[in-house]
Amino acid sequence: MPRLLQLDSSADLTTSRSRAITETFATAWRSLGDDHTVVHRDLHREPLPHLTDAALHFPPRLRPKGTSPSPRQEELQRVLIAELVAADVLLIGVPLYNYSMPSTLKAWVDYIHLPTVTAPVDDPASQQPLAGRPAVLVSTRGGIYDAGSPTEFDDHALPALTLILGNALGMTVETIVATRTLSERFGAPTDEVAAQHQELAAAHETAVQAARRLG
16 A cells, blocks of 8 residues: 655644645545555644654664663654655655754654664665655745845755755655745735745646656
């Protein structure tokens, strides 16, 4: 059964563009057949506790002697990693908060990036179980991040997630991007508002096509 793991992290539960686009993807995924399942984790509605012990960044055999992290958090880490490894496709809504990812999403990353378990240290063949699997990042940004603009490199969310999911976990990362999402709220020029609507429509269509292609 093809399984999609959908993660949402936006704090906006009513008008979020990232939530709208991930839902478009998930709906298209379900439409492919009754066997296409979706596991949805809402990181804002049910936030994960931040790691309370640095030892949880490592598996037991790589931890410093004498460490004893919370058994409850160890179990949560096992659950989250198992949930991720069981997914055929990973879909993440990534709104840009203060030029980075929401802290709720960063907490999830801290749990699932575990050397020798999801990221290789000495045996890539057995320690990188997600190698080659698709990860779709739905990036929504309030401002303008066009190539050549002064803010072109001010997005620090996608580079970090690409580094973790792509380089460390070996996943095949693709992005769906919609910018200028705050243009109407702050009275941007008409052409910028129009560009925002065009980008948003294109992002929804890309999400549908990506779901069909990956499903």
